[in-house]
Amino acid sequence: MALTPTAPTPTAPTPAAPIRHPLRAAALAAVAMLAALPYAGVADFYLSYLYVIFFWIALGTSWGILSGYAGYWSFGHAAFFGAGIYTTATLSGKLGLPFLLTIPAAAAVAALLAAGIGAVVFRVKSLRAEFFALLTLSVTYVLAAVISNTAIDGGAGVYLSNVAMPDFGASVSGALYLLGLALALGALAVSRLVLRSRLGAGLLAIHDDEDVAEVKGVPTFRYKLAAFAISSAIAGAAGAIQAGYVGYVTVGETFSITVPLYVVLMSILGGARHWAGPAVGATLITIALSAFVGGAHAELGRAGVALALIVVILLLPQGIVPSVLRRVGGKGAGAAGAAPAAGKALNLVPSGPATLAAQGPVLLECREVAKSFGGIRALRGVNLQVREGEILALVGPNGSGKSTLINMISGHFPLSSGSIELHGATISGLPPHAIAGRGIARTYQIPRLFEHLTVLENVRLCAAFGRQDQADGATPDALARQWLAFTGLADKADLLPPALNLHERKFVEFARALAARPRLLLLDEVLCGLTPTEVDQAVAMILKIRAGGTTIVFVEHLMRAVVALADRVAVLDQGVLLALGPPRETMRDPTVIRVYLGASHAA
């Protein structure tokens, strides 16, 4: 395995690359053709039919921005869509504002509603997954009750028949058609932009493991809030246009379960983690429903469509778009799809004399750090200093509090009492992503990789969100590739984590932490479960990383590695710091032998 970072190998063009250009030209031509339809004398019936497809594309795509990317399934999309409908119904139908002006207003009201809900809900860890789905569903019913029982609707519905509708598409139907088309295209553009941005990378990480994403530097609260607001703004705008389309809005129709059920189904069918997935699903389902659910056999048609959907979802659990892309050789996940420039070889581990161990200034200071989990006192007032450039080993019996201390330093759990400082500045109490931004990176005892991101994407995310005060000009992609080469994983870059063995998963953890360019690297039992050869490789790697100036605290049970690596050893027992000093001296301490090493070690 190559320990020295080598120049990155140029990426081979994916088979999808040559077809990108003609595809874009075809898409532009299709958009131009669709935009010209109202002016070409196409009958209103067909324009309305296409409008319905655009409407569902916009709704499905907007749902995917939070729920598809971040995995926060919302069953409350009708609430934000409904907020948009009733904003337009009120402003235009009752107060006489121009219809077009109400569309941005509807988007703003829906976004504000989502931001208000998100500001509360996203702070509560227990409101994830099914709880979030249920909560958003209940928001729909609360909003419906409020609108129904106030002057906003009053129970009778609101007519928009007196509203002057725009007719720039040669007719009112043409104008609504064009508005629907613009919204669908806008939603797709926004969704694609989000997916290819830092926000999208962060949302995909949140989907796989939100706690780890936060510890790796992703500001999860802010990102979820932004995604929720963007998603709801588009749903609100769709509601506004729909108000003009139906001309008479009622609470029963607006806040029905149909909206969330359809958008979920459409997104799952098309592929919720790809920007184009919900649009493909929306188009197919809308066409299928209109083709088979009319006439005398509506029930039979509905059952047939449902059956077909079940079969497709079973055969293509990732959705149609990612499955098809994978088959034609592109990337299925759709995350950060652009093939990034690798950049020049970086001097990741500068050679030269290592900082003299345990003699540099204090980097990390733990003061009276205590942590209780209910009645369990995992840490009981630990005082510990770590000096710049040193390697400190944390050892102790099982359950003595080693991982808990790592969790406290990285912000994974809040302290019960005490404080932690980095370079003299208090970091305890900061959110984990802010601690990561200040230069603390960690690995997990049992690797916690983002399972739907490739190995390269896993490492690249940590490079992008890691330490924020390092302006060395290296791109996250270049850093990720170099650390993958350093850890011997360059040829695994495009694999998904489930395809890796334990050794490889541990080394991806390593590469992720290193790509964040940490000042302080926290390693939690990285050697556990490795073969002797793999242990030797890891030990050599850790020494090389320290030679580059990174301070390291590592938890380990393997005494051979502790002696080979550590400048000092801290021994914990039942949450108390029992001993601290050079490895060989500390190992000979009778108390350490009694509580941890055992008599055989002394012999």
Ligand SMILES: Nc1ncnc2c1ncn2[C@@H]1O[C@H](COP(=O)(O)OP(=O)(O)OP(=O)(O)O)[C@@H](O)[C@H]1O
């Ligand atoms: N999230 C948690 N909830 C409840 N108790 C916890 C939690 N994390 C740790 N503990 C408890 O805190 C104590 C210290 O655990 P910790 O994992 O820090 O020990 P450790 O020294 O790392 O052990 P090991 O060497 O087995 O990994 C144990 O009693 C453990 O059961």
